[in-house]
Amino acid sequence: MRIGCIGAGRIGGTIARLAVEHGYEVVLSNSRGPDTLRELVAELGARASAATVADAAAMSDLVVVTIPLKNYASVPAAPLVGKIVIDTNNYYPDRDGRIAALDDGSTTSSELLAAHLPDAKVVKAFNTIYFEDLATQGEPPGSPHRRALPIAGDDADAKRVVGAFIDELGFDVVDAGPLVAGRRFEPGTPPYNVRLDGAELRAALES
Numbered sequence: 511m512r513i514g515c516i517g518a519g520r521i522g523g524t525i526a527r528l529a530v531e532h533g534y535e536v537v538l539s540n541s542r543g544p545d546t547l548r549e550l551v552a553e554l555g556a557r558a559s560a561a562t563v564a565d566a567a568a569m570s571d572l573v574v575v576t577i578p579l580k581n582y583a584s585v586p587a588a589p590l591v592g593k594i595v596i597d598t599n600n601y602y603p604d605r606d607g608r609i610a611a612l613d614d615g616s617t618t619s620s621e622l623l624a625a626h627l628p629d630a631k632v633v634k635a636f637n638t639i640y641f642e643d644l645a646t647q648g649e650p651p652g653s654p655h656r657r658a659l660p661i662a663g664d665d666a667d668a669k670r671v672v673g674a675f676i677d678e679l680g681f682d683v684v685d686a687g688p689l690v691a692g693r694r695f696e697p698g699t700p701p702y703n704v705r706l707d708g709a710e711l712r713a714a715l716e717s
């Protein structure tokens with residue numbers, strides 16, 4: 511399975527590094543073009559490459575969108591038709607500007623991306639963990655109190671694939687429900703940016 515990253519910053523770069531370490535091929539992309547990713551690609555080694563955003567999306571089986579939320583509408587929909595898309599994005603008004611539909615609670619940040627990518631299977635994941643913790647806190651399955659990460663999405667098969675990927679990268683997974691349930695682990699909620707095991711995360715999602 512090839513992983514595409516739209517965004518190759520702190521979270522995108524960390525997911526790419528972990529994926530390469532676990533034997534995946536990774537195609538990185540950013541807003542400035544593949545030439546600007548040469549150093550990171552060299553550091554990640556032979557399983558990594560860089561491409562334009564559209565090519566990274568088209569070439570990959572699982573695509574991670576990991577950019578400042580304010581830029582979500584620039585993600586190309588056509589190459590993502592039928593694909594599983596992991597959404598790591600969070601809404602930070604200071605960075606992203608005010609988005610009325612998020613401020614009034616009528617939708618969630620992942621549903622915004624899903625509405626923009628109507629034929630993709632969007633799964634919200636990795637948004638609750640600080641990138642340095644993602645890089646360092648992974649443990650083998652079965653480790654006592656292994657950190658768990660929440661996911662949400664409307665497609666059960668897509669959630670299975672994303673869950674297996676997260677497990678491989680070192681974390682338990684708690685399915686919070688449909689994409690709208692992503693609201694329960696956005697910034698400011700109890701599970702956000704806290705190290706919790708599976709039981710603790712389930713309780714935090716319900717609190």
Ligand SMILES: NC(=O)c1ccc[n+]([C@@H]2O[C@H](COP(=O)([O-])OP(=O)(O)OC[C@H]3O[C@@H](n4cnc5c(N)ncnc54)[C@H](OP(=O)(O)O)[C@@H]3O)[C@@H](O)[C@H]2O)c1
Binds near residue numbers: 599
């Ligand atoms: N940092 C964390 O620990 C963390 C944890 C969980 C979730 N998140 C969320 O995950 C997302 C990414 O965060 P980050 O900290 O990794 O951000 P970051 O370090 O600022 O990196 C952002 C990346 O997105 C690329 N990018 C920006 N606009 C783009 C566009 N229109 N098309 C393609 N690529 C674009 C940037 O490339 P250029 O430099 O070429 O523009 C850069 O590679 C954010 O929504 C953030 O809230 C962050």
